[in-house]
Amino acid sequence: MRVTVRGWAVVVVLAASVGMAWQFGPRALNAVVTPLLVVLVAGLLTTARVDRPTVERTPVSDGFVGDRRPIDIDIESAGTVSATVRDAVGGGLSVVGDESAATTDSGDNDCEPVLETILEGDERFSYAVRLEERGEHRLGPLTLTVSDAFGLVERRFEYETQSSVLVYPHVYDLHGSARQTLSTVVGSTDEQDRTAFDSLRAYQHGDALRDINWNATAKRPDDDLVVTEYDTDADAGTVTVAADCHPGWADEAAIAVATITTYLLEAGVTVGLALPSGDTAPGAGDRHRWDLLRRLAILEGGDLEERQRQAADVLVRADAEGVRVVVAGRTVPFEQFTGRDEVGRHGRSTRGRAGGAGPGGSDRTDTGVST
Known part of the structure; x- marks a missing residue:
C-alpha cells in the first residue's frame, strides 16, 4: 500500500496548514485541515481493509499468424472498490483496439491493456490480440491496483498466473507444378507397398x-x-518430410513443411515428420495434422542427423540461399511450389482463406491457408 501523488499533495497541504496554524493560530485553518485529514485517514483505512480479489483466466485457443483471439479475465471482489487492471502481453502478439480497454507501452517491447473500473462483485476484463508471429507466446502477469474513492491511497495486487497461445505457421496453397512434383514421391511409396511380400x-x-x-x-x-x-504394415506407404534449417530460418522452414504436410495429408497420404528436435511417427487425418502444426509452431533452427536426411522422402532446406525442397533427388525452390517470388520471410504472408475451426476453439478468423 502506498500514497499516490494526489495523496502526497494532500499531505503537503496538511503539513503547510499545521505550520501556518502554529504561527497564526488554528481557528482559521480548521475548515481546511480537518476535512483533508479525515479523507486521508479514511482512504488509508478503506484501502488497507480491501480483500485480495480473485482472478481467473479463460484459456486462449491456438491459431495461425494473422488470426485474432479474444482474451477474457474474470475478476471477483468481496466489495466495491475503484481499480485499475493491467495485463502484460508478450512479444509476438499485438493488442487490437477496443473501446473497453486502453493500451499502454510497458517499455520492454510488450504492451499492456489497461481497464479502469469499479469492481463490484464479478467483473470481466476483455480485450483482443492479433497473433503476429509463429511460436508460443505468453499473456500475463496481471496487476490489479485498488484505491480509495478520492485516489489518495492505492494498493497493488500482482497475479503471476499466465496463459499461453500457440501460433502456427502459415499454410499456402500449392501451385500446380508443385503438386505434380510431390505426386512422384507419393507414387513411389505406392509402388513400394507392392514390393513388401506377405x-x-x-x-x-x-x-x-x-x-x-x-x-x-x-x-x-x-x-x-x-x-x-x-504387407499392409503401418510403416508402408508413408511419406517422411524433414526440415533442415539454419538459425534464423526456422519460420521459413516451418511454413514450407506445414504447406507440404498439409497438402499430403489432405490427399490421404500417411505423413511422418523429422525435425532437429526429434521425429514424429507417421499418421493421417485431421488430428495428426494439428499435431504436426504444433511441432512446427515451436520449430527452432538446427541440423538434422544424417539418418534423418537419408530416410526423408521430402527434405526442406532453409538457409541464406533460400528455401529449397528436395524431392526424388531434385531440388526445387519453395517459391515455385506456391507461385510466389518470396514466401514467409519472418513467417508472414498477406492473404488468408476462411475455413473451419482449429483444435482449440471455433473463434478462428482464418485457417492459415493462403492462396
Whole structure:
C-alpha cells in the first residue's frame, strides 16, 4: 500500500496548514485541515481493509499468424472498490483496439491493456490480440491496483498466473507444378507397398488380376489361381518430410513443411515428420495434422542427423540461399511450389482463406491457408 501523488499533495497541504496554524493560530485553518485529514485517514483505512480479489483466466485457443483471439479475465471482489487492471502481453502478439480497454507501452517491447473500473462483485476484463508471429507466446502477469474513492491511497495486487497461445505457421496453397512434383514421391511409396511380400492365398472373386501369382499357380496340381498378398504394415506407404534449417530460418522452414504436410495429408497420404528436435511417427487425418502444426509452431533452427536426411522422402532446406525442397533427388525452390517470388520471410504472408475451426476453439478468423 502506498500514497499516490494526489495523496502526497494532500499531505503537503496538511503539513503547510499545521505550520501556518502554529504561527497564526488554528481557528482559521480548521475548515481546511480537518476535512483533508479525515479523507486521508479514511482512504488509508478503506484501502488497507480491501480483500485480495480473485482472478481467473479463460484459456486462449491456438491459431495461425494473422488470426485474432479474444482474451477474457474474470475478476471477483468481496466489495466495491475503484481499480485499475493491467495485463502484460508478450512479444509476438499485438493488442487490437477496443473501446473497453486502453493500451499502454510497458517499455520492454510488450504492451499492456489497461481497464479502469469499479469492481463490484464479478467483473470481466476483455480485450483482443492479433497473433503476429509463429511460436508460443505468453499473456500475463496481471496487476490489479485498488484505491480509495478520492485516489489518495492505492494498493497493488500482482497475479503471476499466465496463459499461453500457440501460433502456427502459415499454410499456402500449392501451385500446380508443385503438386505434380510431390505426386512422384507419393507414387513411389505406392509402388513400394507392392514390393513388401506377405503371403499367398487362393484367388477370390474381386481380386485384382495383377495380384495373381502365375508362377505359384503353375506349380499347383489343381487349376486354382493363387494371388499374392502384400504387407499392409503401418510403416508402408508413408511419406517422411524433414526440415533442415539454419538459425534464423526456422519460420521459413516451418511454413514450407506445414504447406507440404498439409497438402499430403489432405490427399490421404500417411505423413511422418523429422525435425532437429526429434521425429514424429507417421499418421493421417485431421488430428495428426494439428499435431504436426504444433511441432512446427515451436520449430527452432538446427541440423538434422544424417539418418534423418537419408530416410526423408521430402527434405526442406532453409538457409541464406533460400528455401529449397528436395524431392526424388531434385531440388526445387519453395517459391515455385506456391507461385510466389518470396514466401514467409519472418513467417508472414498477406492473404488468408476462411475455413473451419482449429483444435482449440471455433473463434478462428482464418485457417492459415493462403492462396
